[in-house]
Amino acid sequence: MKEKAGIVAFSFALGEKEPNPCNRRLACEVDRIARKLREENKEVVIVSQWEVAEGLKELEIGPDLVITEHRQKGSYLDSDEVAFQAAIFLHDQGVMEVVPVAHPFLHLTKCQKLLRKAGFKVRKEKIRYIGFYPESKQWWTRGPLHLFLYAILQVLFERRGR
Numbered sequence: 001m002k003e004k005a006g007i008v009a010f011s012f013a014l015g016e017k018e019p020n021p022c023n024r025r026l027a028c029e030v031d032r033i034a035r036k037l038r039e040e041n042k043e044v045v046i047v048s049q050w051e052v053a054e055g056l057k058e059l060e061i062g063p064d065l066v067i068t069e070h071r072q073k074g075s076y077l078d079s080d081e082v083a084f085q086a087a088i089f090l091h092d093q094g095v096m097e098v099v100p101v102a103h104p105f106l107h108l109t110k111c112q113k114l115l116r117k118a119g120f121k122v123r124k125e126k127i128r129y130i131g132f133y134p135e136s137k138q139w140w141t142r143g144p145l146h147l148f149l150y151a152i153l154q155v156l157f158e159r160r161g162r
Helices: 021-039 050-058 079-092 107-117 144-157
Strands: 004-009 043-049 065-067 097-101
Touching: 004 021, 004 050, 004 079, 021 043, 021 050, 021 097, 043 050, 043 079, 050 065, 065 079, 079 107, 097 107
Parallel strands: 004 043, 004 097, 043 065
Antiparallel strands: none
């Protein structure tokens, strides 16, 4: 029986139409990393936030689980909730090692911590250029300074997206 490895894809930015360019690049990273894991003879289980899943669909890759909404109706689907839902599914699948795929500037570190806290061995893989999305509905994903300010607001005031 093959060893299982999980990939959890966290979206970045929200556009009028998904996948936006950032989520399309994140989908390409999921594909690249999944291929690498399969070359290591691992069975790959993919969990994706819905925006990245739209990019995976374009690549004709079907994730094993697509996370589309928060468990609490009307709540914002943030990285904490994606990690929570992914953890339940991946633990049920017998996955112990997980690769988070997220924007490498600040977001990836947070996602690694969330998955480690959920009890996984986090495998670090280089995430290539994702960029920012100036037309995003989420102001904090429009540029690096925006994201840095948002990170400060999260730490100081526990601010969350909407």
